[in-house]
Amino acid sequence: MSRSDKIEGRNPVMEALKAEREIDKILVAKGAAEGSIHKIVGIAKERGIPIQYVERQKLDQLSESHAHQGIIAFAAAHAYVDVAHILKKAEEKGEDPFIVILDEITDPHNLGSVIRTAYAAGVHGVIIPKRRAVGLTAVVAKTSAGAIEYVPVAKVSNLAQTIDRLKERGLWIIGADMDGEKAYYENDLTGKIALVIGSEGKGIGRLIKEKCDFIIHIPMKGEVGSLNASVAAAILMYEVMKQRKGKE
Known part of the structure:
Protein backbone atom coordinates (compact mmCIF):
# COMPACT_ATOMS: atom_id res chain seq x y z
CA MET A 1 0.00 0.00 0.00
CA ALA A 76 9.04 4.12 -2.88
CA ALA A 77 5.38 4.50 -1.95
CA HIS A 78 4.77 1.25 -3.80
CA ALA A 79 6.90 -1.73 -4.81
CA TYR A 80 8.39 -1.83 -8.32
CA VAL A 81 8.14 -4.81 -10.66
CA ASP A 82 10.45 -6.06 -13.37
CA VAL A 83 9.65 -5.66 -17.08
CA ALA A 84 8.91 -9.39 -17.43
CA HIS A 85 6.03 -8.95 -14.94
CA ILE A 86 4.44 -6.30 -17.20
CA LEU A 87 4.71 -8.52 -20.28
CA LYS A 88 3.25 -11.45 -18.32
CA LYS A 89 0.28 -9.30 -17.26
CA ALA A 90 -0.54 -8.64 -20.94
CA GLU A 91 -0.14 -12.33 -21.74
CA GLU A 92 -2.48 -13.36 -18.91
CA LYS A 93 -5.14 -10.99 -20.25
CA GLY A 94 -4.67 -12.37 -23.77
CA GLU A 95 -3.79 -8.89 -25.04
CA ASP A 96 -0.94 -7.42 -27.06
CA PRO A 97 1.46 -5.65 -24.66
CA PHE A 98 0.79 -1.92 -24.27
CA ILE A 99 3.57 -0.21 -22.31
CA VAL A 100 4.39 3.43 -21.57
CA ILE A 101 8.09 4.36 -21.24
CA LEU A 102 8.88 7.68 -19.54
CA ASP A 103 12.27 9.21 -20.33
CA GLU A 104 13.46 11.31 -17.36
CA ILE A 105 10.13 12.64 -16.07
CA THR A 106 11.03 14.61 -12.94
CA ASP A 107 7.67 16.07 -11.88
CA PRO A 108 5.82 13.74 -9.47
CA HIS A 109 2.44 15.20 -10.48
CA ASN A 110 3.15 14.29 -14.12
CA LEU A 111 4.12 10.72 -13.21
CA GLY A 112 1.05 10.33 -11.00
CA SER A 113 -1.22 11.66 -13.76
CA VAL A 114 0.34 9.31 -16.34
CA ILE A 115 -0.23 6.32 -14.04
CA ARG A 116 -3.84 7.38 -13.45
CA THR A 117 -4.56 7.68 -17.19
CA ALA A 118 -2.62 4.49 -17.92
CA TYR A 119 -5.00 2.58 -15.65
CA ALA A 120 -8.03 4.06 -17.42
CA ALA A 121 -6.62 3.38 -20.90
CA GLY A 122 -5.70 -0.27 -20.37
CA VAL A 123 -1.91 0.14 -20.23
CA HIS A 124 -0.22 -3.00 -18.88
CA GLY A 125 2.66 -1.17 -17.22
CA VAL A 126 4.93 1.88 -17.06
CA ILE A 127 8.73 1.87 -17.30
CA ILE A 128 10.88 4.62 -15.75
CA PRO A 129 14.66 5.06 -15.49
CA LYS A 130 16.52 4.72 -12.17
CA ARG A 131 18.39 8.01 -12.49
CA ARG A 132 17.42 11.61 -13.32
CA ALA A 133 13.74 10.79 -12.89
CA VAL A 134 11.13 10.82 -10.15
CA GLY A 135 10.23 7.50 -8.53
CA LEU A 136 7.05 6.33 -6.82
CA THR A 137 6.88 9.02 -4.15
CA ALA A 138 3.95 9.79 -1.84
CA VAL A 139 3.01 12.73 -4.13
CA VAL A 140 2.95 10.36 -7.14
CA ALA A 141 0.76 7.93 -5.20
CA LYS A 142 -1.68 10.70 -4.22
CA THR A 143 -1.83 12.18 -7.75
CA SER A 144 -2.49 8.73 -9.24
CA ALA A 145 -5.74 8.61 -7.20
CA GLY A 146 -5.20 4.97 -6.27
CA ALA A 147 -4.08 3.79 -9.73
CA ILE A 148 -0.55 3.15 -8.35
CA GLU A 149 -2.03 -0.01 -6.78
CA TYR A 150 -3.08 -1.39 -10.18
CA VAL A 151 -0.54 -0.20 -12.77
CA PRO A 152 2.80 -2.02 -12.45
CA VAL A 153 5.83 0.28 -12.64
CA ALA A 154 9.29 -1.05 -13.55
CA LYS A 155 12.38 0.99 -12.69
CA VAL A 156 15.35 0.15 -14.93
CA SER A 157 19.00 1.15 -14.81
CA ASN A 158 19.39 1.26 -18.61
CA LEU A 159 16.41 2.43 -20.67
CA ALA A 160 18.16 1.86 -24.03
CA GLN A 161 18.92 -1.80 -23.20
CA THR A 162 15.36 -2.30 -21.96
CA ILE A 163 14.03 -0.98 -25.28
CA ASP A 164 16.28 -3.44 -27.14
CA ARG A 165 14.87 -6.31 -25.09
CA LEU A 166 11.29 -5.18 -25.78
CA LYS A 167 12.08 -5.11 -29.50
CA GLU A 168 13.33 -8.69 -29.23
CA ARG A 169 9.90 -9.56 -27.79
CA GLY A 170 8.25 -8.08 -30.89
CA LEU A 171 7.19 -4.68 -29.55
CA TRP A 172 7.16 -1.58 -31.73
CA ILE A 173 8.74 1.40 -29.98
CA ILE A 174 6.91 4.64 -30.77
CA GLY A 175 8.35 7.97 -29.64
CA ALA A 176 6.34 11.16 -29.21
CA ASP A 177 8.24 14.27 -30.28
CA MET A 178 7.59 17.61 -31.98
CA ASP A 179 9.69 16.61 -35.00
CA GLY A 180 7.74 13.39 -35.63
CA GLU A 181 7.08 12.68 -39.29
CA LYS A 182 3.37 11.88 -38.94
CA ALA A 183 0.59 13.03 -36.63
CA TYR A 184 -0.24 10.44 -33.99
CA TYR A 185 -3.64 9.59 -35.56
CA GLU A 186 -2.04 8.90 -38.97
CA ASN A 187 -0.08 5.92 -37.61
CA ASP A 188 -1.18 2.39 -36.90
CA LEU A 189 -0.89 2.14 -33.12
CA THR A 190 -2.32 -1.36 -32.78
CA GLY A 191 -0.34 -4.51 -32.04
CA LYS A 192 2.47 -4.86 -29.48
CA ILE A 193 3.64 -1.36 -28.65
CA ALA A 194 5.56 0.80 -26.20
CA LEU A 195 4.95 4.56 -26.24
CA VAL A 196 7.96 6.70 -25.28
CA ILE A 197 7.21 10.08 -23.67
CA GLY A 198 10.04 12.55 -23.06
CA SER A 199 10.76 14.82 -20.13
CA GLU A 200 8.95 18.08 -19.40
CA GLY A 201 11.74 20.29 -20.75
CA LYS A 202 14.04 18.32 -23.05
CA GLY A 203 11.76 15.76 -24.62
CA ILE A 204 13.14 12.32 -25.52
CA GLY A 205 16.92 11.97 -25.20
CA ARG A 206 18.92 11.49 -28.41
CA LEU A 207 19.93 7.86 -27.76
CA ILE A 208 16.39 6.83 -26.83
CA LYS A 209 14.98 8.66 -29.86
CA GLU A 210 17.35 6.70 -32.12
CA LYS A 211 16.01 3.46 -30.62
CA CYS A 212 12.40 4.30 -31.59
CA ASP A 213 10.95 2.53 -34.63
CA PHE A 214 9.14 5.72 -35.56
CA ILE A 215 8.36 9.14 -34.10
CA ILE A 216 4.90 10.69 -34.03
CA HIS A 217 3.81 14.21 -33.13
CA ILE A 218 0.71 15.89 -31.73
CA PRO A 219 -0.34 18.75 -34.04
CA MET A 220 -0.80 22.04 -32.21
CA LYS A 221 -2.09 25.52 -32.96
CA GLY A 222 -1.00 28.57 -31.02
CA GLU A 223 2.30 29.77 -29.66
CA VAL A 224 3.00 27.26 -26.88
CA GLY A 225 5.92 25.05 -27.88
CA SER A 226 4.86 21.74 -26.35
CA LEU A 227 2.27 20.02 -24.21
CA ASN A 228 2.72 18.97 -20.61
CA ALA A 229 4.16 15.41 -20.56
CA SER A 230 1.15 13.87 -18.83
CA VAL A 231 -1.30 15.57 -21.23
CA ALA A 232 0.68 14.35 -24.28
CA ALA A 233 0.79 10.85 -22.79
CA ALA A 234 -2.98 10.89 -22.18
CA ILE A 235 -3.78 11.90 -25.78
CA LEU A 236 -1.59 9.09 -27.14
CA MET A 237 -2.78 6.42 -24.71
CA TYR A 238 -6.39 7.10 -25.63
CA GLU A 239 -5.55 6.99 -29.35
CA VAL A 240 -4.05 3.51 -28.82
CA MET A 241 -7.17 2.45 -26.91
CA LYS A 242 -9.43 3.85 -29.67
CA GLN A 243 -7.50 2.09 -32.47
CA ARG A 244 -7.48 -1.20 -30.56
CA LYS A 245 -11.23 -1.00 -30.02
CA GLY A 246 -11.67 -0.30 -33.75
CA LYS A 247 -9.87 -3.56 -34.61
CA GLU A 248 -11.83 -5.78 -32.21
Whole structure:
Protein backbone atom coordinates (compact mmCIF):
# COMPACT_ATOMS: atom_id res chain seq x y z
CA MET A 1 0.00 0.00 0.00
CA SER A 2 1.01 3.62 -0.40
CA ARG A 3 2.89 5.15 2.49
CA SER A 4 5.09 8.09 3.45
CA ASP A 5 8.26 8.20 1.35
CA LYS A 6 10.70 10.04 3.65
CA ILE A 7 12.92 8.10 6.09
CA GLU A 8 15.09 10.27 8.35
CA GLY A 9 18.05 9.39 10.56
CA ARG A 10 20.77 6.76 10.53
CA ASN A 11 18.97 3.93 12.34
CA PRO A 12 15.66 4.27 10.44
CA VAL A 13 17.50 4.33 7.08
CA MET A 14 19.60 1.30 8.05
CA GLU A 15 16.49 -0.58 9.21
CA ALA A 16 14.72 0.24 5.92
CA LEU A 17 17.70 -1.18 4.00
CA LYS A 18 17.74 -4.32 6.19
CA ALA A 19 14.01 -4.76 5.58
CA GLU A 20 14.75 -4.43 1.85
CA ARG A 21 12.31 -1.58 1.35
CA GLU A 22 12.34 -0.08 -2.14
CA ILE A 23 14.59 3.00 -1.81
CA ASP A 24 14.56 5.51 -4.69
CA LYS A 25 17.50 7.64 -3.50
CA ILE A 26 19.46 8.65 -0.40
CA LEU A 27 20.54 12.19 0.43
CA VAL A 28 23.67 12.51 2.56
CA ALA A 29 25.04 15.71 4.10
CA LYS A 30 28.41 16.66 2.60
CA GLY A 31 31.20 15.69 4.98
CA ALA A 32 29.03 13.19 6.88
CA ALA A 33 30.78 9.97 5.91
CA GLU A 34 31.68 8.54 9.31
CA GLY A 35 30.51 5.34 11.00
CA SER A 36 27.00 4.20 10.22
CA ILE A 37 26.59 6.59 7.27
CA HIS A 38 29.65 5.02 5.62
CA LYS A 39 28.05 1.59 6.10
CA ILE A 40 24.68 2.77 4.70
CA VAL A 41 26.39 4.27 1.64
CA GLY A 42 28.21 0.96 1.06
CA ILE A 43 24.98 -1.06 1.14
CA ALA A 44 23.21 1.49 -1.09
CA LYS A 45 26.00 1.35 -3.69
CA GLU A 46 25.84 -2.46 -3.75
CA ARG A 47 22.12 -2.26 -4.49
CA GLY A 48 22.47 0.45 -7.12
CA ILE A 49 20.54 3.02 -5.08
CA PRO A 50 21.44 6.57 -6.19
CA ILE A 51 23.22 8.65 -3.51
CA GLN A 52 23.32 12.45 -3.61
CA TYR A 53 25.64 14.51 -1.40
CA VAL A 54 23.96 17.79 -0.48
CA GLU A 55 24.49 20.70 1.90
CA ARG A 56 23.23 20.02 5.43
CA GLN A 57 20.92 23.03 5.03
CA LYS A 58 19.05 21.16 2.26
CA LEU A 59 18.40 18.27 4.66
CA ASP A 60 17.26 20.73 7.34
CA GLN A 61 14.69 22.09 4.87
CA LEU A 62 13.43 18.63 3.88
CA SER A 63 13.38 17.21 7.40
CA GLU A 64 10.06 16.76 9.17
CA SER A 65 11.48 15.14 12.30
CA HIS A 66 14.33 17.69 12.64
CA ALA A 67 16.53 14.74 13.60
CA HIS A 68 17.88 13.63 10.23
CA GLN A 69 21.48 13.07 11.52
CA GLY A 70 22.86 13.94 8.09
CA ILE A 71 20.84 11.42 6.09
CA ILE A 72 17.37 11.17 4.50
CA ALA A 73 16.22 8.27 2.32
CA PHE A 74 13.26 8.39 -0.05
CA ALA A 75 11.42 5.10 -0.13
CA ALA A 76 9.04 4.12 -2.88
CA ALA A 77 5.38 4.50 -1.95
CA HIS A 78 4.77 1.25 -3.80
CA ALA A 79 6.90 -1.73 -4.81
CA TYR A 80 8.39 -1.83 -8.32
CA VAL A 81 8.14 -4.81 -10.66
CA ASP A 82 10.45 -6.06 -13.37
CA VAL A 83 9.65 -5.66 -17.08
CA ALA A 84 8.91 -9.39 -17.43
CA HIS A 85 6.03 -8.95 -14.94
CA ILE A 86 4.44 -6.30 -17.20
CA LEU A 87 4.71 -8.52 -20.28
CA LYS A 88 3.25 -11.45 -18.32
CA LYS A 89 0.28 -9.30 -17.26
CA ALA A 90 -0.54 -8.64 -20.94
CA GLU A 91 -0.14 -12.33 -21.74
CA GLU A 92 -2.48 -13.36 -18.91
CA LYS A 93 -5.14 -10.99 -20.25
CA GLY A 94 -4.67 -12.37 -23.77
CA GLU A 95 -3.79 -8.89 -25.04
CA ASP A 96 -0.94 -7.42 -27.06
CA PRO A 97 1.46 -5.65 -24.66
CA PHE A 98 0.79 -1.92 -24.27
CA ILE A 99 3.57 -0.21 -22.31
CA VAL A 100 4.39 3.43 -21.57
CA ILE A 101 8.09 4.36 -21.24
CA LEU A 102 8.88 7.68 -19.54
CA ASP A 103 12.27 9.21 -20.33
CA GLU A 104 13.46 11.31 -17.36
CA ILE A 105 10.13 12.64 -16.07
CA THR A 106 11.03 14.61 -12.94
CA ASP A 107 7.67 16.07 -11.88
CA PRO A 108 5.82 13.74 -9.47
CA HIS A 109 2.44 15.20 -10.48
CA ASN A 110 3.15 14.29 -14.12
CA LEU A 111 4.12 10.72 -13.21
CA GLY A 112 1.05 10.33 -11.00
CA SER A 113 -1.22 11.66 -13.76
CA VAL A 114 0.34 9.31 -16.34
CA ILE A 115 -0.23 6.32 -14.04
CA ARG A 116 -3.84 7.38 -13.45
CA THR A 117 -4.56 7.68 -17.19
CA ALA A 118 -2.62 4.49 -17.92
CA TYR A 119 -5.00 2.58 -15.65
CA ALA A 120 -8.03 4.06 -17.42
CA ALA A 121 -6.62 3.38 -20.90
CA GLY A 122 -5.70 -0.27 -20.37
CA VAL A 123 -1.91 0.14 -20.23
CA HIS A 124 -0.22 -3.00 -18.88
CA GLY A 125 2.66 -1.17 -17.22
CA VAL A 126 4.93 1.88 -17.06
CA ILE A 127 8.73 1.87 -17.30
CA ILE A 128 10.88 4.62 -15.75
CA PRO A 129 14.66 5.06 -15.49
CA LYS A 130 16.52 4.72 -12.17
CA ARG A 131 18.39 8.01 -12.49
CA ARG A 132 17.42 11.61 -13.32
CA ALA A 133 13.74 10.79 -12.89
CA VAL A 134 11.13 10.82 -10.15
CA GLY A 135 10.23 7.50 -8.53
CA LEU A 136 7.05 6.33 -6.82
CA THR A 137 6.88 9.02 -4.15
CA ALA A 138 3.95 9.79 -1.84
CA VAL A 139 3.01 12.73 -4.13
CA VAL A 140 2.95 10.36 -7.14
CA ALA A 141 0.76 7.93 -5.20
CA LYS A 142 -1.68 10.70 -4.22
CA THR A 143 -1.83 12.18 -7.75
CA SER A 144 -2.49 8.73 -9.24
CA ALA A 145 -5.74 8.61 -7.20
CA GLY A 146 -5.20 4.97 -6.27
CA ALA A 147 -4.08 3.79 -9.73
CA ILE A 148 -0.55 3.15 -8.35
CA GLU A 149 -2.03 -0.01 -6.78
CA TYR A 150 -3.08 -1.39 -10.18
CA VAL A 151 -0.54 -0.20 -12.77
CA PRO A 152 2.80 -2.02 -12.45
CA VAL A 153 5.83 0.28 -12.64
CA ALA A 154 9.29 -1.05 -13.55
CA LYS A 155 12.38 0.99 -12.69
CA VAL A 156 15.35 0.15 -14.93
CA SER A 157 19.00 1.15 -14.81
CA ASN A 158 19.39 1.26 -18.61
CA LEU A 159 16.41 2.43 -20.67
CA ALA A 160 18.16 1.86 -24.03
CA GLN A 161 18.92 -1.80 -23.20
CA THR A 162 15.36 -2.30 -21.96
CA ILE A 163 14.03 -0.98 -25.28
CA ASP A 164 16.28 -3.44 -27.14
CA ARG A 165 14.87 -6.31 -25.09
CA LEU A 166 11.29 -5.18 -25.78
CA LYS A 167 12.08 -5.11 -29.50
CA GLU A 168 13.33 -8.69 -29.23
CA ARG A 169 9.90 -9.56 -27.79
CA GLY A 170 8.25 -8.08 -30.89
CA LEU A 171 7.19 -4.68 -29.55
CA TRP A 172 7.16 -1.58 -31.73
CA ILE A 173 8.74 1.40 -29.98
CA ILE A 174 6.91 4.64 -30.77
CA GLY A 175 8.35 7.97 -29.64
CA ALA A 176 6.34 11.16 -29.21
CA ASP A 177 8.24 14.27 -30.28
CA MET A 178 7.59 17.61 -31.98
CA ASP A 179 9.69 16.61 -35.00
CA GLY A 180 7.74 13.39 -35.63
CA GLU A 181 7.08 12.68 -39.29
CA LYS A 182 3.37 11.88 -38.94
CA ALA A 183 0.59 13.03 -36.63
CA TYR A 184 -0.24 10.44 -33.99
CA TYR A 185 -3.64 9.59 -35.56
CA GLU A 186 -2.04 8.90 -38.97
CA ASN A 187 -0.08 5.92 -37.61
CA ASP A 188 -1.18 2.39 -36.90
CA LEU A 189 -0.89 2.14 -33.12
CA THR A 190 -2.32 -1.36 -32.78
CA GLY A 191 -0.34 -4.51 -32.04
CA LYS A 192 2.47 -4.86 -29.48
CA ILE A 193 3.64 -1.36 -28.65
CA ALA A 194 5.56 0.80 -26.20
CA LEU A 195 4.95 4.56 -26.24
CA VAL A 196 7.96 6.70 -25.28
CA ILE A 197 7.21 10.08 -23.67
CA GLY A 198 10.04 12.55 -23.06
CA SER A 199 10.76 14.82 -20.13
CA GLU A 200 8.95 18.08 -19.40
CA GLY A 201 11.74 20.29 -20.75
CA LYS A 202 14.04 18.32 -23.05
CA GLY A 203 11.76 15.76 -24.62
CA ILE A 204 13.14 12.32 -25.52
CA GLY A 205 16.92 11.97 -25.20
CA ARG A 206 18.92 11.49 -28.41
CA LEU A 207 19.93 7.86 -27.76
CA ILE A 208 16.39 6.83 -26.83
CA LYS A 209 14.98 8.66 -29.86
CA GLU A 210 17.35 6.70 -32.12
CA LYS A 211 16.01 3.46 -30.62
CA CYS A 212 12.40 4.30 -31.59
CA ASP A 213 10.95 2.53 -34.63
CA PHE A 214 9.14 5.72 -35.56
CA ILE A 215 8.36 9.14 -34.10
CA ILE A 216 4.90 10.69 -34.03
CA HIS A 217 3.81 14.21 -33.13
CA ILE A 218 0.71 15.89 -31.73
CA PRO A 219 -0.34 18.75 -34.04
CA MET A 220 -0.80 22.04 -32.21
CA LYS A 221 -2.09 25.52 -32.96
CA GLY A 222 -1.00 28.57 -31.02
CA GLU A 223 2.30 29.77 -29.66
CA VAL A 224 3.00 27.26 -26.88
CA GLY A 225 5.92 25.05 -27.88
CA SER A 226 4.86 21.74 -26.35
CA LEU A 227 2.27 20.02 -24.21
CA ASN A 228 2.72 18.97 -20.61
CA ALA A 229 4.16 15.41 -20.56
CA SER A 230 1.15 13.87 -18.83
CA VAL A 231 -1.30 15.57 -21.23
CA ALA A 232 0.68 14.35 -24.28
CA ALA A 233 0.79 10.85 -22.79
CA ALA A 234 -2.98 10.89 -22.18
CA ILE A 235 -3.78 11.90 -25.78
CA LEU A 236 -1.59 9.09 -27.14
CA MET A 237 -2.78 6.42 -24.71
CA TYR A 238 -6.39 7.10 -25.63
CA GLU A 239 -5.55 6.99 -29.35
CA VAL A 240 -4.05 3.51 -28.82
CA MET A 241 -7.17 2.45 -26.91
CA LYS A 242 -9.43 3.85 -29.67
CA GLN A 243 -7.50 2.09 -32.47
CA ARG A 244 -7.48 -1.20 -30.56
CA LYS A 245 -11.23 -1.00 -30.02
CA GLY A 246 -11.67 -0.30 -33.75
CA LYS A 247 -9.87 -3.56 -34.61
CA GLU A 248 -11.83 -5.78 -32.21
